[in-house]
Amino acid sequence: MFLSDVKNALRVSGTDSDAEILDLIEAAKADLILSGVHIDKVDDTDPLIKRAITVYCKSNFGYEDPKLSERFQESYVSLKHHLTLSAEYTVGDSQ
Secondary structure (H helix, E strand, O other), rough: HHHHHHHHHHOOOOOOOOHHHHHHHHHHHHHHHHHHHOOHHHOOOOOHHHHHHHHHHHHHHOOOOHHHHHHHHHHHHHHHHHHHHHHHHHHOOOO
């Protein structure tokens, strides 16, 4: 399950933060779509999409060190930029 992967990346155990983390996952997906990644490609089993969502969550989860959050945000923006420049991620699946 993807939630457990993100929780592991955030070093979170228990279920107290599950709702917040699920909101962050959905926000990351929405941000990728708004930025130009095709909705068909926002699949959390894809390694690049999974990484982008995880880094987004890490940048917005509330670390005490703002520089750490900034570095994760920069990483997310860079990855999102690469995804939006790739036809593989901006063109929908053909049916």
